[in-house]
Amino acid sequence: MSVNQTIIAGEPRLTSAWNRSRLGAFLSQPISWVFIIVGGIIAFLSLYPTYFLFYGSLTDAPLGVPGHFTLQNYVKAYSDPEAYSLLLNSFIFGLGASGLSIVFALALAWITIRTDAPMRRLFELTAIIPNILPPILVSISWVMLLNPSNGLINGLFVKLFGMEKGPFNIYSMPGLIFVEGLILTPLAFLIVAAAMKSMDPSLEESAKTLGSGEFGVMSRITFPLIRPAILAAGTLNFVRAIESFDTPAIIALPARIEVFTTKIWREALGSFPTNHNLAAAYGVGILFVALVFVYLYRRFTSQVESFSTVTGKGFRPHQIELGPWRYAATGVALFLLILLVVLPILVLSLVAILPYYHVPTWQTWHNLTLSHFQYVWATPRVHKAFINSLILALLGATLCMLLASLAAYITVRTKIAGRALIEGLVFIPWAFPGTAMALGLLWAYVDFPIPVYATIWIILIAYVTRFLPYGLRAVTSTIIQVHKELEEASIVCGAGFLTTFRRVLIPMMRPGVMAGWIILVTIFMREFSATLFLYSPGAEPLGPLLYFLYLDGMRGRVAAIGLVISLISVILIAIAQRYSRWDTN
Amino acid sequence: MLKKITAVMLIFSAIILAAAPVYSQSATVIAAGKKEGKVIVYGSLETDSAESAFGAFKKKTGIEVDYWRASATKVMDRALSETRAGKPLFDIILTNDNPMQIMFKEGLFAKYDSPSAKDFTKDSIDPNLGPRYRNVVIGVVYNKDVLKPADAPKSLEDLVKPQYRGKLVMPDPTQHTTTTQWVASLDKLMGKEKADKFIRDLAAQKPILVESLLPAAERVATGETPIAITYVKYVYIFGQRGAPLDYLRLGKFMGDGHYLGLNNKAPHGNAGKVFIDYFLGAENMVMMAKLGEFVNRKGVYPPLPDADKIQFVEMYDLDSKKFAEKKKEYQQIFLH
Numbered sequence: 001m002s003v004n005q006t007i008i009a010g011e012p013r014l015t016s017a018w019n020r021s022r023l024g025a026f027l028s029q030p031i032s033w034v035f036i037i038v039g040g041i042i043a044f045l046s047l048y049p050t051y052f053l054f055y056g057s058l059t060d061a062p063l064g065v066p067g068h069f070t071l072q073n074y075v076k077a078y079s080d081p082e083a084y085s086l087l088l089n090s091f092i093f094g095l096g097a098s099g100l101s102i103v104f105a106l107a108l109a110w111i112t113i114r115t116d117a118p119m120r121r122l123f124e125l126t127a128i129i130p131n132i133l134p135p136i137l138v139s140i141s142w143v144m145l146l147n148p149s150n151g152l153i154n155g156l157f158v159k160l161f162g163m164e165k166g167p168f169n170i171y172s173m174p175g176l177i178f179v180e181g182l183i184l185t186p187l188a189f190l191i192v193a194a195a196m197k198s199m200d201p202s203l204e205e206s207a208k209t210l211g212s213g214e215f216g217v218m219s220r221i222t223f224p225l226i227r228p229a230i231l232a233a234g235t236l237n238f239v240r241a242i243e244s245f246d247t248p249a250i251i252a253l254p255a256r257i258e259v260f261t262t263k264i265w266r267e268a269l270g271s272f273p274t275n276h277n278l279a280a281a282y283g284v285g286i287l288f289v290a291l292v293f294v295y296l297y298r299r300f301t302s303q304v305e306s307f308s309t310v311t312g313k314g315f316r317p318h319q320i321e322l323g324p325w326r327y328a329a330t331g332v333a334l335f336l337l338i339l340l341v342v343l344p345i346l347v348l349s350l351v352a353i354l355p356y357y358h359v360p361t362w363q364t365w366h367n368l369t370l371s372h373f374q375y376v377w378a379t380p381r382v383h384k385a386f387i388n389s390l391i392l393a394l395l396g397a398t399l400c401m402l403l404a405s406l407a408a409y410i411t412v413r414t415k416i417a418g419r420a421l422i423e424g425l426v427f428i429p430w431a432f433p434g435t436a437m438a439l440g441l442l443w444a445y446v447d448f449p450i451p452v453y454a455t456i457w458i459i460l461i462a463y464v465t466r467f468l469p470y471g472l473r474a475v476t477s478t479i480i481q482v483h484k485e486l487e488e489a490s491i492v493c494g495a496g497f498l499t500t501f502r503r504v505l506i507p508m509m510r511p512g513v514m515a516g517w518i519i520l521v522t523i524f525m526r527e528f529s530a531t532l533f534l535y536s537p538g539a540e541p542l543g544p545l546l547y548f549l550y551l552d553g554m555r556g557r558v559a560a561i562g563l564v565i566s567l568i569s570v571i572l573i574a575i576a577q578r579y580s581r582w583d584t585n
Numbered sequence: 586m587l588k589k590i591t592a593v594m595l596i597f598s599a600i601i602l603a604a605a606p607v608y609s610q611s612a613t614v615i616a617a618g619k620k621e622g623k624v625i626v627y628g629s630l631e632t633d634s635a636e637s638a639f640g641a642f643k644k645k646t647g648i649e650v651d652y653w654r655a656s657a658t659k660v661m662d663r664a665l666s667e668t669r670a671g672k673p674l675f676d677i678i679l680t681n682d683n684p685m686q687i688m689f690k691e692g693l694f695a696k697y698d699s700p701s702a703k704d705f706t707k708d709s710i711d712p713n714l715g716p717r718y719r720n721v722v723i724g725v726v727y728n729k730d731v732l733k734p735a736d737a738p739k740s741l742e743d744l745v746k747p748q749y750r751g752k753l754v755m756p757d758p759t760q761h762t763t764t765t766q767w768v769a770s771l772d773k774l775m776g777k778e779k780a781d782k783f784i785r786d787l788a789a790q791k792p793i794l795v796e797s798l799l800p801a802a803e804r805v806a807t808g809e810t811p812i813a814i815t816y817v818k819y820v821y822i823f824g825q826r827g828a829p830l831d832y833l834r835l836g837k838f839m840g841d842g843h844y845l846g847l848n849n850k851a852p853h854g855n856a857g858k859v860f861i862d863y864f865l866g867a868e869n870m871v872m873m874a875k876l877g878e879f880v881n882r883k884g885v886y887p888p889l890p891d892a893d894k895i896q897f898v899e900m901y902d903l904d905s906k907k908f909a910e911k912k913k914e915y916q917q918i919f920l921h
Binding site for chain 1: 655658
């Protein structure tokens with residue numbers, strides 16, 4: 001036997017020994033175990049219910065019934081040329097609404113975080129309020145304000161300027177984009193504001209020292225530094241807009257504008273009986289679009305080092321002194337707050353004291369009633385729902401942010417092969433239309449070996465599964481900005497991964513973590529599309545209760561409960577924001 | 586004097602109703618139902634009617650009602666999914682005809698002949714599902730402040746006159762299944778030829794399309810649009826809160842029937858039977874009628890003017906294929 005032959009014969013043994021030693025080295029790292037556990041949990045949460053939907057899209061029988069393999073659902077969904085023209089409408093709607101939300105959020109975040117504009121703290125606290133209100137209520141409020149027949153603002157213009165008819169028509173593509181843009185602004189605000197809070201001002205100061213003006217600093221330093229956050233918010237909001245059905249149902253339908261979700265509703269989710277298979281095939285299409293956006297986002301933010309702004313050198317984001325312009329800045333923020341918060345809340349307050357939902361006349365003032373608030377006060381069912389939702393919101397948001405922080409660390413900070421998969425996995429359940437995903441979750445857990453169905457745990461699982469992308473985006477945009485030198489210093493000093501994560505990274509990522517937590521708490525307080533199918537009768541949270549009351553035309557009660565939820569959420573936000581500031585470290 | 590006699594009779598009837606056993610069920614079933622302690626209902630009965638009925642039932646029997654409320658399609662989706670997984674949590678389903686028939690065919694329901702069924706008219710008893718406890722009646726509703734009764738249309742055919750162009754709101758028949766059924770069943774009222782023409786003329790009026798029957802009623806109540814195709818009961822329900830609504834006296838009105846069924850694997854089967862007997866019984870039916878519902882118990886009507894003159898015509902049951910065909914057809918007519 002030649003030497004060569006000996007080597008070749010021994011190669012598999014050598015390779016396997018080398019692989020074993022590589023595996024051993026991999027497993028000896030604590031971060032590898034974190035990757036395995038976090039990746040495993042996310043893969044399970046995401047793929048298990050999604051499997052049922054993918055399976056459903058390739059079969060001809062309802063979920064849970066053995067059927068035959070077929071591509072017919074895809075043929076039906078995508079062979080119709082109408083689908084593509086509606087996708088174009090959805091694209092325009094999604095881009096417009098997410099773009100508008102980013103513009104509003106940037107303006108508000110910059111004024112409230114980076115300038116010395118008066119009342120900025122109040123604006124920061126209230127900018128999140130629209131996220132608390134069910135989107136359907138915001139849409140209804142704007143219809144009441146801007147409908148061409150008797151919208152309150154249109155009526156005001158007609159009275160003040162003697163016009164023949166009001167200048168605004170909510171039932172149009174601009175109207176649709178405007179309302180959805182307002183609904184999406186708080187989410188963008190929280191993500192962008194968190195990134196602005198984490199910025200090192202020394203870069204801006206250096207630019208100024210080198211002779212750059214305020215505008216130059218903003219366009220060449222500030223804007224590029226918060227680009228990951230802008231892209232994160234833009235990605236989330238774009239996908240959220242193209243999969244939303246509520247606003248199009250209220251505004252686009254009377255305007256006879258059709259979007260992709262209208263088609264999904266007509267042919268699949270709203271058909272009788274519900275065609276889950278076709279809905280799943282449509283969902284896979286939206287998922288594809290969402291994943292393209294995730295890919296683009298990752299490409300834009302791949303050079304993470306260039307975004308690192310939080311370094312080991314102590315800093316406190318400085319405030320730009322606007323001089324006399326600070327009042328103008330307050331004016332802009334105030335105008336945005338009127339659109340985002342004041343007008344919808346005013347309309348809701350009005351609806352909460354009207355005996356029935358209508359545009360008020362002089363006669364109305366004699367018929368105002370507090371009966372809707374009495375209902376909230378005196379009904380045990382409402383009290384139980386508040387308690388259930390508070391538990392779900394606090395626990396769900398905390399669990400979600402813990403998982404999101406670990407996942408963000410793995411995807412941004414480590415070079416572990418397969419880390420990008422985690423981000424893709426997180427997005428999968430979120431890209432399906434809410435009702436389709438709820439059915440996937442129902443079927444996934446109704447027959448699960450651990451009896452979680454019809455308990456509070458299944459709702460927590462559903463919340464973490466569906467809303468993890470929000471937490472991940474919020475925290476990723478902050479972690480990108482934290483320079484590696486801080487954790488390297490911690491490790492050099494002998495701290496392990498978990499200690500470094502707990503004592504260095506979590507505090508440094510705090511603005512992002514708290515922003516994500518706030519987003520999630522406000523969503524979980526009113527979530528209904530996943531909850532509806534999963535809660536156990538008798539343990540009803542607020543989301544389904546609001547939905548039932550809305551379904552039954554009890555707008556007054558919905559508005560009254562909505563206002564109480566807003567109040568509770570504002571208190572939670574105020575506490576959370578106190579802990580998100582750098583100056584409290 | 587007449588008022589006094591009426592008042593005495595009403596009080597007397599109320600005392601009899603309150604004192605009578607709520608159900609004629611055997612004592613064993615009642616005792617077993619009480620022992621089970623609760624009944625789980627999945628249904629699409631509206632909040633006010635549900636809270637009144639379930640509250641009174643609990644007061645009378647001590648049995649708690651856990652209610653899961655959703656649209657008819659969602660009720661069916663959850664019930665079928667749980668059953669196929671072998672873990673049905675519900676005892677009672679309470680929803681409208683089409684999904685009830687599908688669930689019946691899937692074998693979800695136990696056969697139960699309630700003693701309370703005998704007080705329903707023969708034509709309201711379905712051989713599979715038992716008594717149709719209420720009808721949801723669709724008609725033409727208008728706002729009296731925006732449109733004086735003299736200027737209001739007088740018939741369905743009037744809706745296609747030029748003066749009502751752009752003044753009508755209705756649910757989108759390409760999306761809202763009950764409206765798809767209603768449009769598809771118009772030939773029951775006016776014959777096929779007339780119905781086909783009417784549907785095309787109606788679409789040509791460019792009605793404002795909304796997602797379902799409630800937003801249509803709300804737009805009329807707010808005065809945003811003067812006329813709506815919607816549930817007639819909203820005239821009473823919104824009227825109670827002060828909305829100036831009235832409805833066209835069309836004589837014949839189409840609508841859908843609602844039923845309730847007992848799960849054949851009910852976790853609280855006895856409590857479920859006690860619930861059905863109470864629900865179909867006189868006390869509950871009278872109470873629901875007072876809330877504006879068109880119940881089918883003999884001689885019981887909602888407090889809506891001329892409610893007793895309404896002739897109910899049940900809409901066609903459409904299968905999934907027919908629904909898809911009709912939605913496609915109406916998409917061509919209404920949206921292009």
